[in-house]
Structure formats: structure tokens, C-alpha cells
Amino acid sequence: MKAEVSHDLCIGCTLCTSICPEIFYMNDEDKAETLEPEVPKSLEKTAISAMQSCPVEAISIK
Numbered sequence: 001m002k003a004e005v006s007h008d009l010c011i012g013c014t015l016c017t018s019i020c021p022e023i024f025y026m027n028d029e030d031k032a033e034t035l036e037p038e039v040p041k042s043l044e045k046t047a048i049s050a051m052q053s054c055p056v057e058a059i060s061i062k
């Protein structure tokens, strides 16, 4: 699975980085980014939880 963040949609709430810091971090422009786009099996549930928690649906995981 791969995680992506739409910078156009991200409002910088930091929720995804709190839920899944192994995958998401905040960049210098206060937008979330993926540290590691390829989500390891062991982090899939947490990454999906972060995706579902995003208030503006800026995260896609496929």
C-alpha cells in the first residue's frame, strides 16, 4: 500500500502525524507529508486510521 497526501487539501491539523508518525510528518509549510510512501504491512491499520481521521480527506492509501 502507498500513502499520499494532497497538499492542496491538507489544512495542517497534525492529526495524521499524531496517529501515525512512522509514516506522516509536517513539512516546513505545515502540510503533512509521507516519510515513507510505501506503508509496511505492520503499519497498515494505523495509516488507514490516520487517513480516516483526516478532516478534509487529504490522505489516500492504495
Ligand code: SF4
Residues within 6 Å of the ligand: 005, 009, 010, 011, 012, 013, 014, 015, 016, 017, 031, 032, 053, 054, 055, 056, 057, 058, 059
Ligand atoms: S490529518 Fe489531514 S489535514 Fe490534518 S495534517 Fe494530516 S493530511 Fe493534513
